[in-house]
Amino acid sequence: MFDVKIVGGTILDGSGAFRYKADVGIEGDKITAIGDLSAADAKKVIDASGKFVSPGFIDFHTHSDLSLVYDKYTRSRIYTGVTMDVIAN
Known part of the structure; x- marks a missing residue:
């Protein structure tokens, strides 16, 4: 279970790669998963639809x-x- 799951956002990861849609799973103070996390549980879910998510x-x-x-x-x-x-x- 994630502490925080950010869903529906567009990822800008700083690597120079083109932006992409994905969810972000956070445990403690670390990002532990990026991808389709729709089946994963989380204590808190943040809807980032229509927004950018970046470090x-x-x-x-x-x-x-x-x-x-x-x-x-x-x-x-x-x-x-x-x-x-x-x-x-």
């Missing part, structure tokens, strides 16, 4: 230094898919 994005040229003072959890970055900033270049 986080790294921003190598950011000016987020000052925004950390105002938002120490960097919610504005996470909401846009950025999961890592390289600051103080």
Whole structure:
């Protein structure tokens, strides 16, 4: 059983491969399966129909230094898919 199953989304995996439709199964903090997971059970199901599903994005040229003072959890970055900033270049 998955902790989280993301269903119906279009996968952009960052490999350079063309996007494709698939489900994503997550156990703990790891993706453990990608494909047709319609028969699998999950504690939580997220419907991603009409949306893209991708790993986080790294921003190598950011000016987020000052925004950390105002938002120490960097919610504005996470909401846009950025999961890592390289600051103080």
